[in-house]
Amino acid sequence: MQPMTPMYRDEEDLRHDVRAACVRACNLCAEACNSCADACLGDPAVAELVICIRTNLDCADMCATAAEILDRFRGYHPELARAVIEACATVCDVCAQESRSQADRFRRCEIAADACETARDACRQMLAEPALV
Amino acid sequence: MQPMTPMYRDEEDLRHDVRAACVRACNLCAEACNSCADACLGDPAVAELVICIRTNLDCADMCATAAEILDRFRGYHPELARAVIEACATVCDVCAQESRSQADRFRRCEIAADACETARDACRQMLAEPALV
Amino acid sequence: MQPMTPMYRDEEDLRHDVRAACVRACNLCAEACNSCADACLGDPAVAELVICIRTNLDCADMCATAAEILDRFRGYHPELARAVIEACATVCDVCAQESRSQADRFRRCEIAADACETARDACRQMLAEPALV
Amino acid sequence: MQPMTPMYRDEEDLRHDVRAACVRACNLCAEACNSCADACLGDPAVAELVICIRTNLDCADMCATAAEILDRFRGYHPELARAVIEACATVCDVCAQESRSQADRFRRCEIAADACETARDACRQMLAEPALV
Numbered sequence: 048m049q050p051m052t053p054m055y056r057d058e059e060d061l062r063h064d065v066r067a068a069c070v071r072a073c074n075l076c077a078e079a080c081n082s083c084a085d086a087c088l089g090d091p092a093v094a095e096l097v098i099c100i101r102t103n104l105d106c107a108d109m110c111a112t113a114a115e116i117l118d119r120f121r122g123y124h125p126e127l128a129r130a131v132i133e134a135c136a137t138v139c140d141v142c143a144q145e146s147r148s149q150a151d152r153f154r155r156c157e158i159a160a161d162a163c164e165t166a167r168d169a170c171r172q173m174l175a176e177p178a179l180v
Numbered sequence: 181m182q183p184m185t186p187m188y189r190d191e192e193d194l195r196h197d198v199r200a201a202c203v204r205a206c207n208l209c210a211e212a213c214n215s216c217a218d219a220c221l222g223d224p225a226v227a228e229l230v231i232c233i234r235t236n237l238d239c240a241d242m243c244a245t246a247a248e249i250l251d252r253f254r255g256y257h258p259e260l261a262r263a264v265i266e267a268c269a270t271v272c273d274v275c276a277q278e279s280r281s282q283a284d285r286f287r288r289c290e291i292a293a294d295a296c297e298t299a300r301d302a303c304r305q306m307l308a309e310p311a312l313v
Numbered sequence: 314m315q316p317m318t319p320m321y322r323d324e325e326d327l328r329h330d331v332r333a334a335c336v337r338a339c340n341l342c343a344e345a346c347n348s349c350a351d352a353c354l355g356d357p358a359v360a361e362l363v364i365c366i367r368t369n370l371d372c373a374d375m376c377a378t379a380a381e382i383l384d385r386f387r388g389y390h391p392e393l394a395r396a397v398i399e400a401c402a403t404v405c406d407v408c409a410q411e412s413r414s415q416a417d418r419f420r421r422c423e424i425a426a427d428a429c430e431t432a433r434d435a436c437r438q439m440l441a442e443p444a445l446v
Numbered sequence: 447m448q449p450m451t452p453m454y455r456d457e458e459d460l461r462h463d464v465r466a467a468c469v470r471a472c473n474l475c476a477e478a479c480n481s482c483a484d485a486c487l488g489d490p491a492v493a494e495l496v497i498c499i500r501t502n503l504d505c506a507d508m509c510a511t512a513a514e515i516l517d518r519f520r521g522y523h524p525e526l527a528r529a530v531i532e533a534c535a536t537v538c539d540v541c542a543q544e545s546r547s548q549a550d551r552f553r554r555c556e557i558a559a560d561a562c563e564t565a566r567d568a569c570r571q572m573l574a575e576p577a578l579v
Contacts, residue, residue: 074477085518088366094359098256101354105249105260111510112245116238119484123231127238127274134267141260207344218385221499227492234487252351364522371515371526378511382504389497393504393540400533407526 061178066117069132072162072169073114076139079162080107083146086155099149103159106142109135110166122178129179132170139167194311199250202265205295205302206247209272212295213240216279216288223286232282236292239275242268243299255311262312265303272300327444332383335398338428338435339380342405345428346373349412349421356419365415369425372408375401376432388444395445398436405433460577465516468531471561471568472513475538478561479506482545485554498548502558505541508534509565521577528578531569538566 084103087096113135120128143163150157173179217236220229246268253261276296283290306312350369353362379401386394409429416423439445483502486495512534519527542562549556572578 074473078473081514081517085367088354088363089520091360093363094357097354097359101252101254101351102257102260105252105264108245108248109264112241115241115480118480119234119238121234121488124235124274124278127235127271130267130270131238131242134263137263138260141257145257207340211340214381214384218500221487221496222387224493226496227490230487230492234484248347251347254355367518367520368523368526371518371530374511374514375530378507381507385500385504387500390501390540390544393501393537396533396536397504397508400529403529404526407523411523 069169069173070114072166073110076162076166077107077110079159083159102145109138136170139163202302202306203247205299206243209295209299210240210243212292216292219288235278242271269303272296335435335439336380338432339376342428342432343373343376345425349425368411375404402436405429468568468572469513471565472509475561475565476506476509478558482554482558501544508537535569538562
């Protein structure tokens with residue numbers, strides 16, 4: 048049976064500012080991807096943007112979930128947190144490439160691509176914290 | 181630039197019923213985990229169940245996201261879908277163990293544990309489909 | 314300060330089966346609307362279906378939120394639950410009409426329209442329960 | 447049948463900055479409420495905080511949904527958007543009172559109460575825009 052009170056990890060294992068930066072980057076990426084998806088949906092060229100829309104919706108969902116799970120992380124089940132953050136880094140990387148391929152045509156796609164890269168890098172930095180290894 | 185019309189994968193690469201079973205198992209797991217978390221929250225022994233609640237909330241979020249992303253999957257960016265389904269299988273496996281450890285005390289935890297195992301196995305079967313390899 | 318243990322409402326105020334039916338109808342509606350939105354997104358006629366897609370995404374979000382909130386409802390703050398279920402009934406009604414207008418062309422829109430009407434009616438029945446008045 | 451291209455509302459009917467402020471306030475409220483719920487969940491006094499946790503989870507869900515729906519709003523179906531924003535204002539108001547009642551004990555509850563009031567007021571301002579009347 049689990050202990051009565053949660054055991055919090057030491058600050059050395061999981062730096063508060065690294066975690067906070069990752070949560071924030073994921074939430075901002077979710078916002079940017081949702082905005083990009085919605086603007087593409089309203090674009091006259093929507094038929095050419097279907098993959099971009101779907102990838103942005105995927106990335107928004109994954110980032111929002113990763114942010115919530117990371118926010119709840121207290122050192123228990125590090126393999127759970129690790130799997131989620133790794134998946135989020137991969138999804139952000141794919142979406143960054145997809146959005147970057149449209150960045151010449153649409154400023155919103157460039158913004159989404161930037162947000163995806165920032166979130167991907169924040170996830171990778173998070174994965175280097177001892178609490179997640 | 182991406183093609184004008186989405187290219188759908190061949191039925192041999194991604195069997196419709198395997199995908200549908202995985203989406204459904206993830207959605208049912210999300211429901212079971214949300215119910216378990218909420219019932220534990222209302223339990224007089226809530227202070228002993230905090231890790232169980234957090235793990236169930238994590239699993240509910242991950243499963244709901246995986247189901248949405250898998251539902252949108254059309255063969256593009258298989259590395260994105262693969263990363264998400266792998267993470268979902270891991271989260272379900274952790275949550276199954278956590279819930280199983282409470283299954284003697286609470287019937288709802290047993291139900292959640294069963295739903296987690298079903299979703300985990302459906303994710304693993306999905307990962308064997310050629311479209312995701 | 315709030316009491317130490319949650320006070321559950323009497324079964325006469327909130328019939329368990331009415332609530333369960335409403336939660337289920339909202340979740341099924343969310344699934345149907347997400348599927349409809351995604352299929353419309355992949356349709357060659359996507360440019361004509363933008364309003365239908367947006368309305369379906371709105372309805373899916375509102376229904377999923379209503380289901381979660383209703384699932385957590387224990388008799389406290391009935392004005393909160395009432396506001397959410399009323400909004401859900403309105404959103405379902407609007408989406409039912411929007412989807413019905415496409416039902417001749419697309420079977421998926423007909424399915425979504427049916428699910429919206431079922432969820433709308435379940436919400437209205439829920440609103441007649443004494444616990445929510 | 448709906449027109450081929452979406453009809454965007456005039457800027458006079460729906461001021462861009464009023465909408466953007468409302469979306470932002472709702473998203474920040476969702477973050478604050480999720481954080482408050484999670485911190486309460488990890489508090490030794492968790493058993494006294496169950497209603498506060500549930501209300502915060504409700505408010506976080508409603509605000510996130512309202513933000514997404516408002517972000518997608520293009521002047522169509524104003525009754526849908528109106529119902530959602532009205533519900534969000536009510537939920538924020540209830541959660542503000544609930545969180546305020548704990549603000550003496552916990553700084554996080556005070557932060558959540560402030561965020562709820564800001565989001566409630568932003569929703570009410572939004573409801574005064576002609577596009578939503």
